[in-house]
Amino acid sequence: EKQPCMPTHPQKPLIIKTGVQFTTKVRLLVKLPEVDYQLKVKTTFDKDLPSGRVSRQFFILTNNTKVMDIEDYSNGCLSVDFRHLQLKEKKYINGTKGSEGLLSVTEELHSLSFEACFTVQGLTIDLETCSLPLVVISNVSQLPGGWASVMWYNLLTDEPRNMAFFGNPPRATWSQLSEVLSWQFSTFAGKGLNKEQLNMLGEKLLGQHVSCSDYQVSWSKFSKENIPGKPFSFWMWLDSILELIKKHLLPVWNENYIMGFVSKEMERTLLKDREPGTFLLRFSESHLGGITFTWVEHNANGGVKFNSVEPYTKNRLSALPFADIIRDYKVISDGVVPETPLKFLYPDIPKDEAFGRLYNSQPSKVHPYIPSTLIPISELRTHAISTAPSRQSPEPPMTPGEFDMLSEQLCFDIDSMSSSYSE
Amino acid sequence: EKQPCMPTHPQKPLIIKTGVQFTTKVRLLVKLPEVDYQLKVKTTFDKDLPSGRVSRQFFILTNNTKVMDIEDYSNGCLSVDFRHLQLKEKKYINGTKGSEGLLSVTEELHSLSFEACFTVQGLTIDLETCSLPLVVISNVSQLPGGWASVMWYNLLTDEPRNMAFFGNPPRATWSQLSEVLSWQFSTFAGKGLNKEQLNMLGEKLLGQHVSCSDYQVSWSKFSKENIPGKPFSFWMWLDSILELIKKHLLPVWNENYIMGFVSKEMERTLLKDREPGTFLLRFSESHLGGITFTWVEHNANGGVKFNSVEPYTKNRLSALPFADIIRDYKVISDGVVPETPLKFLYPDIPKDEAFGRLYNSQPSKVHPYIPSTLIPISELRTHAISTAPSRQSPEPPMTPGEFDMLSEQLCFDIDSMSSSYSE
DNA sequence: ACAGTTTCCCGTAAATGC
DNA sequence: TGCATTTACGGGAAACTG
Numbered sequence: 001e002k003q004p005c006m007p008t009h010p011q012k013p014l015i016i017k018t019g020v021q022f023t024t025k026v027r028l029l030v031k032l033p034e035v036d037y038q039l040k041v042k043t044t045f046d047k048d049l050p051s052g053r054v055s056r057q058f059f060i061l062t063n064n065t066k067v068m069d070i071e072d073y074s075n076g077c078l079s080v081d082f083r084h085l086q087l088k089e090k091k092y093i094n095g096t097k098g099s100e101g102l103l104s105v106t107e108e109l110h111s112l113s114f115e116a117c118f119t120v121q122g123l124t125i126d127l128e129t130c131s132l133p134l135v136v137i138s139n140v141s142q143l144p145g146g147w148a149s150v151m152w153y154n155l156l157t158d159e160p161r162n163m164a165f166f167g168n169p170p171r172a173t174w175s176q177l178s179e180v181l182s183w184q185f186s187t188f189a190g191k192g193l194n195k196e197q198l199n200m201l202g203e204k205l206l207g208q209h210v211s212c213s214d215y216q217v218s219w220s221k222f223s224k225e226n227i228p229g230k231p232f233s234f235w236m237w238l239d240s241i242l243e244l245i246k247k248h249l250l251p252v253w254n255e256n257y258i259m260g261f262v263s264k265e266m267e268r269t270l271l272k273d274r275e276p277g278t279f280l281l282r283f284s285e286s287h288l289g290g291i292t293f294t295w296v297e298h299n300a301n302g303g304v305k306f307n308s309v310e311p312y313t314k315n316r317l318s319a320l321p322f323a324d325i326i327r328d329y330k331v332i333s334d335g336v337v338p339e340t341p342l343k344f345l346y347p348d349i350p351k352d353e354a355f356g357r358l359y360n361s362q363p364s365k366v367h368p369y370i371p372s373t374l375i376p377i378s379e380l381r382t383h384a385i386s387t388a389p390s391r392q393s394p395e396p397p398m399t400p401g402e403f404d405m406l407s408e409q410l411c412f413d414i415d416s417m418s419s420s421y422s423e
Numbered sequence: 424e425k426q427p428c429m430p431t432h433p434q435k436p437l438i439i440k441t442g443v444q445f446t447t448k449v450r451l452l453v454k455l456p457e458v459d460y461q462l463k464v465k466t467t468f469d470k471d472l473p474s475g476r477v478s479r480q481f482f483i484l485t486n487n488t489k490v491m492d493i494e495d496y497s498n499g500c501l502s503v504d505f506r507h508l509q510l511k512e513k514k515y516i517n518g519t520k521g522s523e524g525l526l527s528v529t530e531e532l533h534s535l536s537f538e539a540c541f542t543v544q545g546l547t548i549d550l551e552t553c554s555l556p557l558v559v560i561s562n563v564s565q566l567p568g569g570w571a572s573v574m575w576y577n578l579l580t581d582e583p584r585n586m587a588f589f590g591n592p593p594r595a596t597w598s599q600l601s602e603v604l605s606w607q608f609s610t611f612a613g614k615g616l617n618k619e620q621l622n623m624l625g626e627k628l629l630g631q632h633v634s635c636s637d638y639q640v641s642w643s644k645f646s647k648e649n650i651p652g653k654p655f656s657f658w659m660w661l662d663s664i665l666e667l668i669k670k671h672l673l674p675v676w677n678e679n680y681i682m683g684f685v686s687k688e689m690e691r692t693l694l695k696d697r698e699p700g701t702f703l704l705r706f707s708e709s710h711l712g713g714i715t716f717t718w719v720e721h722n723a724n725g726g727v728k729f730n731s732v733e734p735y736t737k738n739r740l741s742a743l744p745f746a747d748i749i750r751d752y753k754v755i756s757d758g759v760v761p762e763t764p765l766k767f768l769y770p771d772i773p774k775d776e777a778f779g780r781l782y783n784s785q786p787s788k789v790h791p792y793i794p795s796t797l798i799p800i801s802e803l804r805t806h807a808i809s810t811a812p813s814r815q816s817p818e819p820p821m822t823p824g825e826f827d828m829l830s831e832q833l834c835f836d837i838d839s840m841s842s843s844y845s846e
Numbered sequence: 847a848c849a850g851t852t853t854c855c856c857g858t859a860a861a862t863g864c
Numbered sequence: 865t866g867c868a869t870t871t872a873c874g875g876g877a878a879a880c881t882g
Binding site for chain 1: 715730731732733734735738739741742743752754760761791792793794795796797798799800801802803
């Protein structure tokens with residue numbers, strides 16, 4: 001009898017990129033009577049898939065056989081680490097690929113098989129086990145789609161290997177899905193999502209049904225079809241934000257300073273009674289991987305006015321860290337002395353008190369030169385802009401939680417996919 | 424009899440990166456009597472190098488045999504294009520690499536051989552020819568060093584294949600070298616160097632000997648040993664500037680607005696009698712791939728003062744194009760209204776007149792948002808900075824020349840290396 | 847033509863070798 | 865140990881392919 005595989009990978013397990021190394025580990029759970037020969041394990045990709053069913057076929061380019069060894073941890077278990085495994089696609093001279101034309105490559109499930117054979121007391125025993133379903137990609141641009149598949153599969157089934165899962169994928173309840181989404185943020189950015197943030201995401205995905213957490217989300221709606229009016233799906237949008245946080249916003253996110261998911265209505269409700277200069281940070285809904293701030297001010301006749309800056313994306317943020325943008329952001333109106341409109345982080349934290357620790361001390365001391373830095377500026381031609389405040393973004397707000405720093409690069413390796421044998 | 428190879432490659436010929444495809448072409452110059460069999464050409468890497476002499480050995484990973492074909496241009500010549508050739512290093516089980524420990528990998532010369540054999544009128548004829556010396560690299564970071572070798576070789580010898588060239592490389596006269604350097608700029612950036620620019624480079628390399636153009640430059644001084652006090656060689660420095668121009672400064676360079684190579688003394692001589700706010704653009708001598716501007720102003724007691732901004736490198740320039748930096752650069756002194764110190768491009772061209780066409784029109788119209796841009800700023804704490812004007816950079820100035828736009832990405836392929844056979 | 851997918855390869859970072 | 869060189873692979877873009 002074999003147990004199902006138990007892959008444990010720190011970052012994005014179960015996704016393999018062709019041409020990129022991955023590792024996997026197999027462990028024999030029962031102790032065998034001492035044998036004087038070496039126990040070889042062979043790993044095969046898609047060993048027993050009916051080859052017509054899958055549109056792409058891959059093989060392990062590198063050495064796929066290795067001898068089991070006693071584990072270091074001296075529990076006496078036999079195990080083997082496969083390292084530097086690499087996948088390559090089989091090319092057919094003129095063979096037609098399988099006709100599974102409806103599924104995208106990231107919905108196509110594969111598996112790694114492990115085989116060993118030994119004789120004990122005259123009895124020949126074949127062992128075989130295999131991994132959970134794997135997604136094979138050829139470019140990192142497919143990673144978000146692949147990860148969506150892995151999440152959906154593991155959220156909605158306990159079957160160890162239902163390779164046809166995406167032929168008719170089940171729906172997820174919002175309560176299931178929201179938990180997974182929050183877990184994405186806590187795993188990859190260090191801190192999960194609070195109820196308000198999840199609320200906004202639920203409304204975005206489901207409309208007003210979010211109140212009943214049994215409402216179901218289809219796989220297609222989650223990651224295949226585009227958000228109405230946008231050129232990307234819900235998951236692509238959310239994943240772009242995760243990436244932005246991982247690469248450029250970790251400290252700020254960690255400090256709980258990014259409300260992030262707030263509707264325009266909620267944003268205004270929150271800001272309208274606040275001190276002028278109160279601002280909050282939220283992610284762009286119209287573009288992938290963007291963050292903006294919205295602040296409130298009072299105009300001449302005493303009314304409140306809301307302004308949002310053009311969202312910052314990874315390119316801008318790699319030129320200037322976000323905290324510095326917040327510190328230095330200034331508005332110039334018709335050549336007047338520029339001033340920063342950002343005074344208090346919602347609800348009422350003085351800006352420098354909140355972000356002070358996160359500022360970069362930048363005066364460089366290249367002596368003969370005058371140090372220079374980039375400053376984010378908005379130039380207002382007063383007549384034109386005062387009539388164009390924030391007029392977009394439906395999102396609810398939220399309260400921050402705690403945060404454990406956990407920044408790791410994304411990676412495709414199966415760093416450790418342990419698989420257990422037993423008799 | 425074979426003729427030497429005539430490689431013609433648009434960008435950086437004769438440099439091959441392992442694992443990256445390259446192509447080459449061989450042409451048979453004489454017309455053969457019609458033969459009813461196909462003439463095969465085989466290409467071999469380092470066919471007849473005494474294998475002890477070279478520290479690394481490579482082989483052609485891909486198919487290295489191809490049949491000659493009549494050229495398209497219907498001149499009746501037989502020729503063959505090798506495409507998708509790829510080089511890989513031979514790894515020795517325990518073999519010691521050749522003992523040529525003095526040479527760096529980019530000084531190690533290799534060659535591609537081509538062989539064909541055919542029978543005509545009962546006579547068996549073997550043809551063989553080979554390429555000019557090649558440099559093999561494994562990472563683009565070695566490209567500048569490799570290109571230095573190719574330049575030096577082709578500048579200083581006509582031998583078709585002196586593989587030991589860098590065992591004892593000859594010196595170049597400054598007049599030879601300066602021509603090659605200027606040619607680098609005209610080839611890769613569209614416009615060569617004028618006499619003043621070359622003068623500064625010569626002084627940098629040779630001290631004051633530059634007056635006599637027979638003065639000789641050693642290979643080591645050109646590209647191996649570091650400039651005194653700097654962690655890079657002359658060529659590494661110059662090449663970093665070429666790259667900066669190619670990627671970020673082409674339009675400005677094309678317009679002849681970058682004086683570039685000017686000593687600090689010359690810079691001051693030029694600027695001191697000019698209108699306050701007159702500035703010039705020059706490359707950093709202390710850091711790789713940086714450009715700065717120096718402007719003149721008058722201080723309180725009527726003396727002239729020179730300021731240079733911290734050099735902009737590729738990272739900053741990819742966040743903000745250089746022309747926009749010049750347009751927007753401002754100095755803030757203790758919270759006073761910021762102002763641009765840059766008024767006239769040396770000698771006296773009003774800034775916007777010179778750079779107006781090159782500015783990016785940046786107001787983005789993402790309606791609900793307030794457009795924002797980055798602005799380069801220097802903040803002066805008046806007491807500290809006014810005593811720290813430009814205090815570095817020995818370089819002479821120069822006058823601009825003409826410019827033909829010619830922007831091409833660097834590339835390592837031998838796109839076409841034609842080689843000729845004859846009897 | 848076009849969209850989904852793969853290939854190509856620079857450029858940075860890490861690993862390896864000497 | 866430090867430096868020279870290679871390997872690894874993310875990421876943008878081009879090439880491919882039905």
